[in-house]
Every structure is written in C-alpha cells, then in structure tokens.
Amino acid sequence: MLDRVHPPIDRNREVVIRVRGVEVGFGEKTILRGLDLDVYRGEILGFVGASGQGKSVLTRTILGLVPKRAGTIEVLGQNLDELSPSERRLLERRWGVLFQQGALFSALTVKQNVQVPMREYLHLSERLLDELAMLKIEMVGLKPDAADKLPSELSGGMIKRAALARALALDPDIVFLDEPTSGLDPIGAGEFDELIATLQRTLGLTVFMVTHDLDSLYTVCDRIAALGEGKILAEGPIETLLESDNPWIRSYFHGKRARAAMASGA
C-alpha cells in the first residue's frame, strides 16, 4: 500500500488552474452552469461526478477544445482568452493530457508518439530523442520492446501507459488524466495509481484526474472535487466529502463499494 502523506491544504498555495463561472452547453442543453474550481500547485486533484455530468467536458473546456459560453479560465496565472497564439503554444508545452481513450497517433509507434511533442519543441539529435523517449517509456513502466509497437498492438493498460509517457514527454507542470484507471484490472489500476503518485512526487507535477475509481480517490488524491448539476457540489480532502450531506456524494462515498475501498485504503 502507498503511504502517501497528504500535504496540509494551505490556502496561500499557488493556484495553477483557476476556473470561474464557467458555463458550457451544446445546443439547448447546458452542461456546466457557472462552475468555480481551483487546483493548487503540486496536488493531485480527484474529480468525481456521475456519468454524463460533464467531467470530460470541463477538462476539454480547460484545454480549449470546447468553447465556453461564459466565465474565465486561468492556467498558470494566464487567462486563456487573452493569450496570443504564440503565448498559447508556450502554455501548451507546459501541460500534458491523457485522453479517456488514449488518443495515441495510430500511424506511429509508441516511441514515435512520445517523440511527437519533443520534435516539435526541442531541437535534439536523433540519438538524444531516442534515449529520452526510452527513458519516458521506462518511467511509465512499459517494457522496452513496447517502444516499437503500434498502438493497435497494445493492450488497454499499455495504451494508457504509453499515452501517459507522451503526456510527460515535455516534463509538463500539469497533467490532465481522464479516467486513467478505467478498464484496467484492480491490480493494474493500483499500479497505475502508484505510478502517478510516484511521478507526481519525482517530477513535482500537478495532477488533475477525472476518475470513478474509489481506490484512487483514497490512495492518491490530495483533494477531491465532486461535480453535480453543472456545479462543484463539494471539494476538499476526502474527510470533507465523507461528511457532506449531499445525497449523491453520500451514496457515492458511503455505498458498499466505498466502504470496501475505505477498509483497504487510507
């Protein structure tokens, strides 16, 4: 088991993602209604919510893939709406994203996938590119022989790891993980959680993790935010959420599965 020391929440810590009053909708359907959220430097934030509530939509909105109707988003102190294209490119170097389905480039091998962002931003010799890519591949716990495989030749868990390696290619400040452990067996999921925690510690990452996995919430997340009805219903360390009297949060954290996770977890 992990013995993660949750750092005390210090309200003066630097906010790396600041979301204020964000409203997002598709057609007549409004998904997010005035959502506020802060993510602090160096923490692992677990983001939970029932299926279809808009967790992926919020992630994609922060990444600029979905247009918002109102509100502001600041990442690393910069308002995303006010950036020039070149400033935006600079910012995009500083985050890495693990998509729900991995989104590896299917025409490229794992190693080439990891090298895509490196080739774009760093001017390195082929040798160094290869070595760096192999280093990242090893860091995420893939065997070296996976490096020359195409995404279609990988298992689900390997795809997640390869996608994480690509997200980490440029040593980002922030990583976004959309359900990193879904579709993995419990042991694989546990290892993946551990991997994220280790990487977070060694690389000083800030992690924004959408998850349904109660074990992840107990073992690796410093803080949890729960999404419902287009807003944040509650946020804070797990104790805060356990005390919440919102019906959905209660049934989520006090259900049968939750008790099992609590017993084995923290």
Added chain:
Amino acid sequence: MVESLAAEIAAEADQSHMILDLAQVRRLDTLGAWVLDRTRHELGSRDLGADFANASQEQQILLDEVAYRGFQEQAKPRRSKAVDFLVDVGQSVAGAGRDLVDGIAFLGELVSALIRVVVNPRRFRGTAVINQLEQIAYRGVPIIVLISFLVGCIVAQQGIFQLVRFGATPFVVDLIGILILRELALLLTSIMVAGRSGSAFTAEIGSMKMREEIDALRVMGLDPIEVLIVPRVLALVIGLPLLTFISSIAALSGGGVTAWLYGDVSPDVFLSRLRAAVSFNTFMVGMIKAPFMALVIGIIATLEGLAVQGSAESLGRHVTSSVVKSIFMVIVLDGLFAMFFAAIRY
C-alpha cells in the same frame, strides 16, 4: 406467436377474475414475462382482475423485474410527408450554402497556415509532403496511365468512325489533341485523384478525429491544419499537375495508336499534325486548371474529414460525400474555366 396467444387469452376472458397458472411453465424469459404481465395489466384495466399462481421463486423475481409499465415515447414532432419533403429540400439548400461558406472560410485558414509556414520555414514539414506526394502522385501513376491510354483510344476510334464519312480522318488528330490537352486529361486525373486520394484523405482525418487524435495534437500546441492538412494539400497541388501531364501523354499515345490502326494515320503524320493543331496555349489551359482542382479536392476532403463524428457510419458517409462533392465541384469548376477561357479567347 406469444402476442397472439396472449391476445387470445385476453379475448376469451369473460369471468371477473383470472388466474394465470405458471405451474407447467418450465422456462420463462423476459419476453414471456413481459407479455404475461402486459396481459394481466390489460385485463386489470378492463376491470377483469388477473393474478399469477404457482410461480416459482425465480419466475416471481423475473415477473417483478419486468413488471409492465408504459414507456414514455420520446416525443417526435409529427409532420406530414409533404412538409417533411419540403423541410428536407430546404435543409439541403441551406446545407449547400453552408458548405460553400465553410469551404471559403477554410480556404482562408489554409492560406493563413501556408503564410505562417512560409514566414517560418522551420515549421514546414518537408518529409510529410514528400511522403504524401508518393501516396498521391507516384502510386497513382499506373492506374492513371492505364485509364488515360484507354480513353485516348476510345475517343480516337469514335472520332475516326465519324470523320471517315467526310473523308477527313486525319483531323482526328486535331480532335483528340485539343480535347485531351484542354479537358480530358485534367478531368480524368482529377476524378481519379478525388476517388483515390480525396477519399483516403477524408478517411485518415476522419478516423483521427474519431479517436481524439486531432484533439491530442491541439493540446500539444500543434496546429492540425499545419501538421496534417498543409502537407496533403501541397502534395495535391504539386502532384495533380504532374499526373495531368502524364495522363495527357498516355491519352495522346492511346489516340495515336488507335489512329494508326483504324485510320491509317502513321505516327509521323500524327506527330506533325499534332504539332500543327495544338499550341502551347492548349497545353497550358489544362495545366493552369490543375492546381485549382487540387485545391478544391483538398479542401472538400479535409472539411469532410473534420466533420466526422464518433461513429463508423458517419465516417463512411463523409468519405462518400467527399468523393461525390469533389467530383461534382471539379466538373463545375471546369465548366467555369471553359467559360472564362472562351471569354478571354485563350
């Protein structure tokens, strides 16, 4: 079967209360349970009560689980066929207008990406262009040579059959020379490229869109237009004129061979007549048009690829419509060019 049986039960029911005895039922599935419970429910609503008897424990669990309830129909707006038809027509006209606006907007985006690449040549992806050029041009050569040669033969043969009646067989050289250089080679090549490369292009971009690969590019700060589309469109713009040139030669050779066999026009005569009949202008008319056709094919293929939504069916639909729209637009554009060149007497 089951339904008619249940209807029979319901029809024969005239007593005030019915017992549905399940003692003899060995297997009960969801369908059976649903129909039984629906029958019970309908009898109930006719003031004829009904109950189950002798249901085993598992059967009772199933019966409880699928207890009859009305499902709320998703409200669909109901219109008459005629109105539907009019709505369809209106929507396709609006769609065509939107396609045009989108196409022009995208042309703008493409040009601005091109300018960005020109201003900052480090962002030019030479390898990708060469790679695409191989796919689009080099690998297309055999099939284009083949069909052009055959079409050249056919046109020459039909031309000879008509001209021989006037004793003007050698004029077939003028006919095929002008026709091929001005129109046929280009049209054949464009249609072939739209079918071969335009479709591949839509399918590639579309499947990348489906798998969020395009989003992955974006969040890495890579512009999908610069990375994926500029190399492909550039390769098309370079490759299509080259293919058109090859196609012209192939078609003229086909025409020459046929003229020799059917019309006794020897290769010497063929070449000297050809030299007299066509000028550099004739050749240039075909070549000037080629890059525009390439641009149209590239833009339509890209837009259709980017419009692909999550499903495989949507991918298929957009690939089809990419090919159909490109071929249509190539022909329309060729017509416009014909009018233009006629107007300036080129």
